[in-house]
Amino acid sequence: MGTRFDIACGRLPETVLDLNFADAHPGLSHEQAALEADRCFYCYDAPCVEACPTGIDIPRFIKAIASDNLAGASRTILQSNILGGSCARVCPTEILCEQKCVHTAIEANHAVRIGALQRFATDWQMNQSAHPFQREESTGRRVAVVGAGPAGLACAHRLAMRGHDVTIFDRHEAPGGLNQYGVAAYKLADNFAQKEIDFLMSIGGIRFQGGAVLGQTLTLAGLRESYHAVFLGIGLSGVRALGFENEGVEGVLDAVAFIETLRSSTLSDVPVGRRVVVIGGGNTAVDAAVQAKCLGAEEVTLVYRRGAEHMSATPVEREWAQTNGVTLRFWASPHHLLTDQGVVQGICFARGASGKGYDPQDSFTLEADMVLKAIGQVFVSDPIQNDQILVENGRIVVDGNGRTSMPGVYAGGDCTAGEDLTVAAVRDGRDAAEAIHAELMVSSAEKDAVNG
Amino acid sequence: MADLRTVFAGIKSPNPFWLASAPPTDKEYNVRRAFQAGWGGVVWKTLGEDPPVVNLSSRYGALGFEGRRLIGLNNIELISDRPLATNIAEIKRVKREFPDRAVIVSLMVPCEEDKWKAILPIVEETGADGIELNFGCPHGMSERNMGAAVGQVPEYVEMVTRWCKQNTRMPVIVKLTPNVTNILMPARAARAGGADAVSLINTIQSVIGVDLDAMAPMPVVGGKGTHGGYCGPAVKPIALRMIGEIARDPTMAGIPISGIGGISNWRDSAEFLAMGAGSLQVCTAAMHYGFRIVEDMIDGLSNWMDGKGYERLEDVTGRAVSQFVPWNQLNMKFRTIADIDQEACVGCGLCHIACEDTSHQAISKRNGPDRRHYEVIEEECVGCNLCAHVCPVDDCITMVPQPFDGELTWPEHPSNPHRITA
Known part of the structure; x- marks a missing residue:
């Protein structure tokens, strides 16, 4: 038997690809939204609000939907979370707002569909011509935002709203970060990430500069000189390796890179194996596995080294993978790769059990044309290693206002500690923007006092 | 039948x-x-x-x-x-x-x-x-x-x-x-x-x-x-x-x-x-x-x-x-006090805010680790029933009648300047 190499593009006709990558959960109709909105009890000090990292006043916006005040509903959402549209689509609401909905105390899994309602309201807003917020009077202050992901975008929007001039730098050609390059396509279907960015930018005062790589084409020290403040929303640019010598063989890819290729290409041009093994237990693993299946892979197996209950992907995500034909296997640790002439042929796993470790004698092999690694992303501090930025436990250290140890430099999102969620990144960016604004206004007032 | x-x-x-x-x-x-x-x-x-x-x-x-x-x-x-x-x-x-x-x-x-x-x-x-x-x-x-x-x-x-x-x-x-x-x-x-x-x-x-x-x-x-x-x-x-x-x-x-x-x-x-x-x-x-x-x-x-x-x-x-009688024939000694079934309570807070904003400030609020807890402050409760009516959970709030002694209607009530005196 010769070497097997079976990675190909265009496994499915374009019509099927379009169906497979269509909106995973289409938006509510006006009638559906009205019915769902009426289910909300309009709790006082609602637990759902507390469970939202951006603290959206959920009962208020749902009440507004119920009364057909969609401008009010969307404004309520967007003033707390300018990326409320993508959060409505990508948030694991089952472990956030909807988990705390008091309806779940009456009947499990019957929370008010807060995410779907939020999408309904924000979709309405995005179909309006005018931006709901106006910039305050120009302050003449310039702020650099590094990283055009959710944290950076939220920060930039809030700064622009406060009257500052913002430049966003990103290594990619287009803004959006994980929303544009990292999330499964069917979660942000119909080019939503780009539409949302256009909407966000339409407030004015925000300039985007792509192809800008921190540590290469620009430095933090340089930015500090040219701008009154800097916000770092640089995310996690590294991926963990399996640690095998032959990991560089053809067919073994980072799931993050696989998804990025998929998100930036025509679907029929994205290569995928006939048999795909995804290693990992998080949302990236699920996104990679389901999308591989949607591209036309015949067999997709997601292998996680621990049990289902330990996966960082939520049960809803897990079910989504299974519904889409992904086989899940638990308690199996990658042991070695099977390769032939520099091409992956399969991967061998050691079986394990809770509290017992993994037994290499008890192993199984999955044939694979493609192995996608989704075992975690890590913060890479190289671009800022010459700056006075304190990094601890692999993340940038910030205070409650997003301040780093370097004066005038703030950070937020995945590159700082905390939950790696889009909605948490938005909160970080927004709050850092307010802190930057406060600082710039104080220094401006001081300067005025001196000049006066 | x-x-x-x-x-x-x-x-x-x-x-x-x-x-x-x-x-x-x-x-x-x-x-x-x-x-x-x-x-x-x-x-x-x-x-x-x-x-x-x-x-x-x-x-x-x-x-x-x-x-x-x-x-x-x-x-x-x-x-x-x-x-x-x-x-x-x-x-x-x-x-x-x-x-x-x-x-x-x-x-x-x-x-x-x-x-x-x-x-x-x-x-x-x-x-x-x-x-x-x-x-x-x-x-x-x-x-x-x-x-x-x-x-x-x-x-x-x-x-x-x-x-x-x-x-x-x-x-x-x-x-x-x-x-x-x-x-x-x-x-x-x-x-x-x-x-x-x-x-x-x-x-x-x-x-x-x-x-x-x-x-x-x-x-x-x-x-x-x-x-x-x-x-x-x-x-x-x-x-x-x-x-x-x-x-x-x-x-x-x-x-x-x-x-x-x-x-x-x-x-x-x-x-x-x-x-x-x-x-x-x-x-x-x-x-x-x-x-x-x-x-x-x-x-x-x-x-x-x-x-x-x-x-x-x-x-x-x-x-x-x-x-079905005129108001004047109702017994003013009768009293009920709200009781919240903590097992049934879902923590929506509607009883609290209704009482706090519009009634008698008789339901306290405390944020517990699991959910919000709402409790009746019995001394403040006038038994108005509002909390029971706004509660979305059936039978979660009940109005518990309190012991009372005899009957007193407004025509005989000491606060009534036109009361009937013997």
């Missing part, structure tokens, strides 16, 4: 559920379907003199609340717009075919004795079981000095009732308008005129809503609107009060009352009976869901009566009347 057979002012029906005089009883086709569905009787939509009235396009406006449709219905339809002869022929056919059902004919002609004298024998000839005088229609017809225009003047009520009693052997039911300050005035006038029974309430004058684009009351008819007659579940409390007023009035003692006003299910029916009704008329609920709703009304009322040991309708009719 409880006996639901009804004898009301001499009119027999297999159950107390009649369709009120309204669109559902406008013609043979509908009435036939109603009887097939199980309704005990109908009050045929009001007949007038020829030429018949002309109705408009756009006749109803509805009130919804938080996703529920039609908690109130407003109509601007007039009386039957079909020729008298057509109605008469159909009534005759239907009555012959359904002899066990009550067929009552609603009537409205101008306030002239001759007009009433003329129509009564025509109706009598159909074999109908009785007539109901429409003194209630509050829109359109009242502008022509009929309907509520008569019902609002006790002297007219008495006069027309007397004409009818003098000119027919059929039982005369007088349908009362609620658009008066004191329902007892027209009710007593009806009795003075010899009425065999009263029925109430007819619809309430209303503007159901304003079309904010047309800037006109709804329903909008060619850019304008008019007031209509309001009915449906939302009017039930008004009807219960007026029925109770009549039922407990000594001068009205013993008069049969046909209860009307938002009756939608067996429970409403039982409440109307308890407040003094001897038969029940339904319209909006049937207009919302169709005639089949009567099945659960019959079944539910019967099951409830069985559970309570009531064998006949007479066991229920008027049972709550002696407990």
Whole structure:
């Protein structure tokens, strides 16, 4: 038997690809939204609000939907979370707002569909011509935002709203970060990430500069000189390796890179194996596995080294993978790769059990044309290693206002500690923007006092 | 199985559920379907003199609340717009075919004795079981000095009732308008005129809503609107009060009352009976869901009566009347205190904010690790019930009666400057 190499593009006709990558959960109709909105009890000090990292006043916006005040509903959402549209689509609401909905105390899994309602309201807003917020009077202050992901975008929007001039730098050609390059396509279907960015930018005062790589084409020290403040929303640019010598063989890819290729290409041009093994237990693993299946892979197996209950992907995500034909296997640790002439042929796993470790004698092999690694992303501090930025436990250290140890430099999102969620990144960016604004206004007032 | 057979002012029906005089009883086709569905009787939509009235396009406006449709219905339809002869022929056919059902004919002609004298024998000839005088229609017809225009003047009520009693052997039911300050005035006038029974309430004058684009009351008819007659579940409390007023009035003692006003299910029916009704008329609920709703009304009322040991309708009719008293007769020593079932509480906070903002600051809030905890501050609770009403969970908040000693009403209360002293 010769070497097997079976990675190909265009496994499915374009019509099927379009169906497979269509909106995973289409938006509510006006009638559906009205019915769902009426289910909300309009709790006082609602637990759902507390469970939202951006603290959206959920009962208020749902009440507004119920009364057909969609401008009010969307404004309520967007003033707390300018990326409320993508959060409505990508948030694991089952472990956030909807988990705390008091309806779940009456009947499990019957929370008010807060995410779907939020999408309904924000979709309405995005179909309006005018931006709901106006910039305050120009302050003449310039702020650099590094990283055009959710944290950076939220920060930039809030700064622009406060009257500052913002430049966003990103290594990619287009803004959006994980929303544009990292999330499964069917979660942000119909080019939503780009539409949302256009909407966000339409407030004015925000300039985007792509192809800008921190540590290469620009430095933090340089930015500090040219701008009154800097916000770092640089995310996690590294991926963990399996640690095998032959990991560089053809067919073994980072799931993050696989998804990025998929998100930036025509679907029929994205290569995928006939048999795909995804290693990992998080949302990236699920996104990679389901999308591989949607591209036309015949067999997709997601292998996680621990049990289902330990996966960082939520049960809803897990079910989504299974519904889409992904086989899940638990308690199996990658042991070695099977390769032939520099091409992956399969991967061998050691079986394990809770509290017992993994037994290499008890192993199984999955044939694979493609192995996608989704075992975690890590913060890479190289671009800022010459700056006075304190990094601890692999993340940038910030205070409650997003301040780093370097004066005038703030950070937020995945590159700082905390939950790696889009909605948490938005909160970080927004709050850092307010802190930057406060600082710039104080220094401006001081300067005025001196000049006066 | 409880006996639901009804004898009301001499009119027999297999159950107390009649369709009120309204669109559902406008013609043979509908009435036939109603009887097939199980309704005990109908009050045929009001007949007038020829030429018949002309109705408009756009006749109803509805009130919804938080996703529920039609908690109130407003109509601007007039009386039957079909020729008298057509109605008469159909009534005759239907009555012959359904002899066990009550067929009552609603009537409205101008306030002239001759007009009433003329129509009564025509109706009598159909074999109908009785007539109901429409003194209630509050829109359109009242502008022509009929309907509520008569019902609002006790002297007219008495006069027309007397004409009818003098000119027919059929039982005369007088349908009362609620658009008066004191329902007892027209009710007593009806009795003075010899009425065999009263029925109430007819619809309430209303503007159901304003079309904010047309800037006109709804329903909008060619850019304008008019007031209509309001009915449906939302009017039930008004009807219960007026029925109770009549039922407990000594001068009205013993008069049969046909209860009307938002009756939608067996429970409403039982409440109307308890407040003094001897038969029940339904319209909006049937207009919302169709005639089949009567099945659960019959079944539910019967099951409830069985559970309570009531064998006949007479066991229920008027049972709550002696407990319906003026405020001054309520015992001021009685007290309840709210009790929150912490197991059932879902932590929505509605009880707290209602009490905190609008009542007596008697429910405390504490954020626990699992959920918010709300507790009654007993010293502050006045037992107003608001928390229990806003709580979305059934039986989560109960009002617990406290021990009390004897009775003290306002007339004897020490704080009453006009108190009765021994």
